[in-house]
Amino acid sequence: MEADESGEPRGVVLGRERLAVAAVQDRWRIDDEWWRKEMSRLYFSLLLEDGRAVTIYHDLVTGRWSQQNYG
């Protein structure tokens, strides 16, 4: 995952492939489950350069980026 200074995704690595982000179609934040293990995520719905659409999130607690495979 590559992001610019503002935290916007610029490119993603899917398997061995690096693909540039053509557009950020949507973004939203979830803060939940503070009562057990706090969860804070910043989601991005991306359109990649090859036309694929993927949803990724930035875990604001751990700082890791992940792909959301279903939902």
Place this chain on the structure above:
Amino acid sequence: MIIGETTEQRGAVLDCSAEAEAEGVRISMPLRQALGLCPSASFVPPDLPRYGDAFDQILRVLETISPLVDPASLGCAFIGLGGLNGHYRDEMAVGDALAQAVRRASGLMPSIGLAEGKFTARVAATVSAPGEVCLVPKGQERRFLAPIDVSLLSCSRDTLRHLELFGLRTMGDLAALPVGAVQAQFGSEGKRIWELAQGIDGEPLRPLRREESIREHLAFYAPLINREALVTAGRELLTRLLGQPAMRGRAARRMALRALLSDGRCWERTLVFREATTDQEQMLCVLKTAIEAAPLTAPIEELSIELSGFAGETGKQEGFLYGDRRRQPQVAEAVRQLKARYGRSPVAQVVEVEPWSRIPERRHALIDYDP
């Protein structure tokens, strides 16, 4: 003797004996009129499925002589003779071969007309005696048709009545008129009948295209009177049909049922599936509905099923665990064996846990499938 259904006094004469013909009865004449002309006639109800079978048998024999066989109507076929010159001495020899073939296949004596164009050939066959071949040489069509009655023209009753009113009794009378006058009187049909009377008929031959089909039948030692038994027989036939090599990797779109009743009648029904299928239960369900609604007036002696309209088999994804309830015990047994082998069930199941959760992976969970 007149062949036609008399119970409702409707319909038309399908065929009649020479004696009835002498009384003025004609094919296609309303039965009521035929009864008036020949009140002493024996009316025989038609057995169309049987006639259809016999005709089909004749067509198959004719196809061994020429590949261009056009079944115009029950009992009448046009045959393209192009390309047969090298096989027969002359046209009459082709006609004789056709007559012999029909006689051998059915025992019937066909009337054969050889001519350029369908209409002249049909008229030639109509005016020739059974077993005879009538040849109309090319270019002689108009002369041949000239003395023939206009009633043999393919046109509406109204037009025929008008021709009679105008005193035009033969095709020669009609052909002698200018085409414009006939057209002005009868419109486009006028031009058509004028051309026919001239022996001009550009209607093309429409050769029969046989569709592949498979068929199975069951003859019952004791005729069946019970519809449930008939459904059971249908299941047996479907099992046989679906097991045939012709069905491998293919699905059928149409199912034709035929039951031969003990009173000599036949019940037929063709059922079309929404999409081509190999599913015996689906076919059986459709068959059952048809049999339950069938007007069976006598016990059934024989049942046959024909499948046709073949298409490539298409797969349908079914739920592994929730699809067919009858498969559940088999799945449970398979999982039990896998569990015995690996120590735990290697089959997992998705269950809904928190469908309201905003976090996608909280909504469902994967658990071991352990029935």
